[in-house]
Structures are given as C-alpha cells and as structure tokens.
Amino acid sequence: MHYWSPSLDVDYEFEKLVHRMHPPRVTVDQITDKKSTLIKVDSANKRGSLLEVVQVLTDLNLLIKRAYISSDGGWFMDVFHVTDQYGNKLSEDIVTDHILQSLGRRGCSFRSLRGSVGVQYASENTTIELTGRDRPGLLSEVFAVLADLKCNVVAAEIWTHNSRMASIVYITDEETGLPINDPDRLAKIKQLLLYVLKGDLDRRGAQTAVSVGFTHTQRRLHQLMYADRDYDTDEYDTVPEGSSSGRKPVVTVENCVERGYTVVNLRCPDRPKLLFDTVCTLTDMQYVVFHSTIIAEGPEAFQEFYIRHTDGCPISSEAERQRVIHCLEAAVKRRVSEGLRLELCGDDRIGLLSDVTRIFRENGLSVTRAEVTTRGSTAVNAFYVIDSSGQQVKSETIEAVRNAIGETIKVKEDETLTKSKSPAQQTGGFSLGNLFRNRSEKFLYNLGLIRSCSEVA
Numbered sequence: 001m002h003y004w005s006p007s008l009d010v011d012y013e014f015e016k017l018v019h020r021m022h023p024p025r026v027t028v029d030q031i032t033d034k035k036s037t038l039i040k041v042d043s044a045n046k047r048g049s050l051l052e053v054v055q056v057l058t059d060l061n062l063l064i065k066r067a068y069i070s071s072d073g074g075w076f077m078d079v080f081h082v083t084d085q086y087g088n089k090l091s092e093d094i095v096t097d098h099i100l101q102s103l104g105r106r107g108c109s110f111r112s113l114r115g116s117v118g119v120q121y122a123s124e125n126t127t128i129e130l131t132g133r134d135r136p137g138l139l140s141e142v143f144a145v146l147a148d149l150k151c152n153v154v155a156a157e158i159w160t161h162n163s164r165m166a167s168i169v170y171i172t173d174e175e176t177g178l179p180i181n182d183p184d185r186l187a188k189i190k191q192l193l194l195y196v197l198k199g200d201l202d203r204r205g206a207q208t209a210v211s212v213g214f215t216h217t218q219r220r221l222h223q224l225m226y227a228d229r230d231y232d233t234d235e236y237d238t239v240p241e242g243s244s245s246g247r248k249p250v251v252t253v254e255n256c257v258e259r260g261y262t263v264v265n266l267r268c269p270d271r272p273k274l275l276f277d278t279v280c281t282l283t284d285m286q287y288v289v290f291h292s293t294i295i296a297e298g299p300e301a302f303q304e305f306y307i308r309h310t311d312g313c314p315i316s317s318e319a320e321r322q323r324v325i326h327c328l329e330a331a332v333k334r335r336v337s338e339g340l341r342l343e344l345c346g347d348d349r350i351g352l353l354s355d356v357t358r359i360f361r362e363n364g365l366s367v368t369r370a371e372v373t374t375r376g377s378t379a380v381n382a383f384y385v386i387d388s389s390g391q392q393v394k395s396e397t398i399e400a401v402r403n404a405i406g407e408t409i410k411v412k413e414d415e416t417l418t419k420s421k422s423p424a425q426q427t428g429g430f431s432l433g434n435l436f437r438n439r440s441e442k443f444l445y446n447l448g449l450i451r452s453c454s455e456v457a
Contacts, residue, residue: 222284
C-alpha cells in the first residue's frame with residue numbers, strides 16, 4: 001500500500017496563493033533621508049525573500065548603507081537606505097522604475113529580470129562550472145583547452161579563496177556562435193577540463209558540470225565554493241604568508257535563549273555587495289534571517305542577524321557555531337581581490353583569453369580573480385594578479401606584459417593598488433607569435449590537442 005501525503009504540494013500551492021493575494025509592495029522614498037534613497041519592501045513572507053531582494057539591489061550596483069529587516073510571522077518587511085555606486089541618492093528615472101518592476105507587483109516573485117547584471121541563460125550560450133584546487137597557471141590551461149576545442153568564451157567569472165578555485169564560463173561554438181548542445185562534444189570538454197583541474201595535491205577532488213537553465217553567476221559561485229568547503233583550511237590548502245586573506249573579519253555567534261534565536265554579529269571593512277555575500281552564505285547553510293540591522297556608513301560595516309535553522313532551532317553545538325563563523329569569514333573574503341587589477345579592453349577575437357593568460361603565466365603572474373565579458377565585438381576583461389610567489393607585482397613585469405599583449409589591448413593598472421610605473425620599455429622578449437614554445441605545449445600534447453610541440457607557431 002502506498003501512503004501519499006499531499007502536504008508539501010498543498011503548502012507550496014498555498015504559499016503561491018498567498019503571494020498572489022499579497023504581492024510585494026515597494027515604496028521608494030526620496031524625502032526622509034537627505035543622503036540616501038529609502039526602499040521599503042513588504043509582502044507575504046516566504047523562504048528566500050531577503051536574499052532575492054538583496055540580489056536585485058546588488059544587481060543594480062546599489063550600495064546598501066543601512067538596512068532594517070524583519071520577517072517574523074507571516075509577513076516580510078525591509079527598509080534599505082541605498083545610494084548609487086558613487087554615493088549619491090537615486091534619481092527619479094529608470095533605476096527606481098527598474099526596482100519597482102523587479103520587486104513590485106509586475107515582478108511577482110522577486111526574481112531578477114532577464115536583463116539583470118550577473119544573469120546568464122543557457123539558450124544564449126553553454127554554461128560550464130569548474131571547481132578545484134587553485135595553482136599557478138590553472139586559468140591559462142583552462143582557456144587553452146577551450147580554445148583548442150573550438151569553444152569561444154563569451155563571459156566568465158573566476159574566484160579563488162583559501163587555495164580553492166571556482167569559475168563559471170559561458171561558451172559558444174567558435175564557428176556558429178551558437179550554444180554547444182552535442183552530448184559527445186560536451187562530454188569531451190568536461191573530461192579534458194577535469195583532467196586539467198585534477199592534481200596530486202587536490203584531496204577534495206575537482207568538479208566540472210554543464211548547467212541547465214539560467215544561473216545568477218555570483219550567487220552560483222558562492223554555492224560552488226561553499227560546496228567545495230573553501231572555508232576549511234588543511235595541510236594541503238594553506239594561505240600564503242602575507243596574503244590579505246589572512247586578515248579575518250570579526251564574527252561572533254551567541255544564542256539568545258529567551259527568544260530562541262542565534263545572534264550573529266559581523267564587523268569588517270565595508271565594500272560593495274557585502275550584504276549579498278553574507279546573506280547568500282546564511283541561506284546556503286539553511287538558516288533563516290528573522291531580524292537584521294545593517295550599518296555601513298563609514299569605512300567599516302556592521303551586520304547583526306537573528307537566525308534560526310530551517311528546522312526552527314537555534315545553533316545547538318560549539319562545532320556548529322564555529323562552522324558559521326568560518327563560513328561567514330569565507331563569504332566576506334571570497335570577493336576581496338588580492339593583487340593588482342589589470343583591465344583589458346579591446347577588439348575581441350577567438351583565443352584572446354588563452355593568449356593573455358598564457359602571457360601572465362610566462363611572466364610569473366597568478367590570477368586570483370577574473371571578470372570576463374564581451375560587449376558586441378569588444379572584450380572587456382579585468383584580472384587581479386599577484387606574483388607567483390605571492391609578492392606584489394613589479395612595475396617592470398607589468399610593462400613586459402603590456403608589450404607582449406600588443407597595442408590592440410590596453411592594460412590599465414588600478415591606481416589604488418600601485419603607486420608608480422617604470423618608463424615604458426621597448427617591445428621585445430615576449431610576443432604572441434613566439435610565446436608558445438614552452439612546457440604548456442607539452443601539456444596540450446599530452447592531452448592530444450596538438451600533434452607535436454613544434455607545430456605551434
């Protein structure tokens with residue numbers, strides 16, 4: 001006899017009915033605060049509401065200066081004090097209209113719109129997810145394999161933290177410009193990329209996957225790194241001495257016994273998207289935020305969360321408390337970019353990323369984070385690089401990289417990360433034409449992607 005309980009389906013349908021009866025109401029207040037715009041959101045409560053609201057505001061590149069959150073009972077109420085990325089109040093234009101459309105009655109379910117930043121669709125390209133142990137030259141090898149397999153990288157984002165790497169790469173077929181759907185070809189791509197990611201020191205194992213449907217890039221990167229346990233440190237995954245990742249945020253976790261909550265307090269230097277990162281992690285850890293106060297009006301940010309596990313219980317053990325601390329520390333540090341920011345903007349072409357990252361590796365640079373985008377026929381890429389030994393990048397190395405890449409690509413250094421540059425050097429030593437006679441060819445030869453090392457010009 002089969003015992004079927006429809007309770008889960010009934011609860012889900014009831015939640016949808018309540019949501020249709022009480023859609024999100026969004027109010028944009030430009031009067032109350034002289035320095036910021038107030039965005040007030042209230043609706044019937046459902047799990048994940050806070051993350052979805054914060055995600056929409058983050059996708060619009062808004063800075064959250066203050067926030068007051070309450071979702072006890074069946075109602076969800078948030079007040080956000082926001083500015084644009086330059087610290088100004090929002091103007092009465094398309095930005096506020098977009099907020100209303102995304103979060104209000106027409107948005108229906110807090111879902112980010114198709115045009116939102118960070119959202120990609122499988123109907124436009126094929127999405128590849130990679131996780132594994134980070135090492136010098138890894139990104140160069142990944143892009144080299146994709147180039148040899150006739151895959152064009154149209155966008156990518158790569159994060160590294162605690163010696164782990166997670167990346168989402170969007171590709172199309174080099175010849176047709178369409179998504180790659182052939183199962184045999186996808187299987188070969190996954191197999192070769194997995195071979196690249198695997199190594200003798202990777203005790204946790206590398207993973208490759210082809211995602212289906214759409215994904216929010218940075219939301220998914222948090223999930224990948226959390227699943228890969230980047231919050232753990234062991235004898236194989238050590239933080240380099242002098243690394244900024246060694247500076248921990250201050251996180252405290254205590255139980256509020258009389259009210260049945262766990263109270264989490266976090267203090268760290270403020271930066272864009274900080275609230276999104278911490279709420280992502282609490283959600284991934286299966287915690288619900290019932291109340292929260294956020295203050296980020298100075299150089300430091302303060303976040304206080306009253307949480308319970310999805311089973312309704314507060315944190316019940318010291319091991320769980322320590323895990324929350326470590327995971328929130330990781331959430332804060334994943335997006336903190338170490339090293340020098342190099343911005344490359346120029347004409348896009350097949351194999352560009354393979355060539356550029358190969359030049360980085362040949363000049364002793366390791367990529368700690370990367371954002372790759374294509375706008376029409378223009379490649380707009382940003383790389384954060386450090387010396388392979390973990391030291392600050394020397395100005396002469398930057399000049400060598402600039403000369404090797406050529407005039408069609410501009411290399412811009414972030415002025416906040418470097419104070420001076422050496423005089424421009426004459427082109428020589430490195431060029432895209434003569435760069436490839438090195439050990440990377442042996443690697444590709446072993447994969448069967450080239451017939452002999454001497455055949456690569």
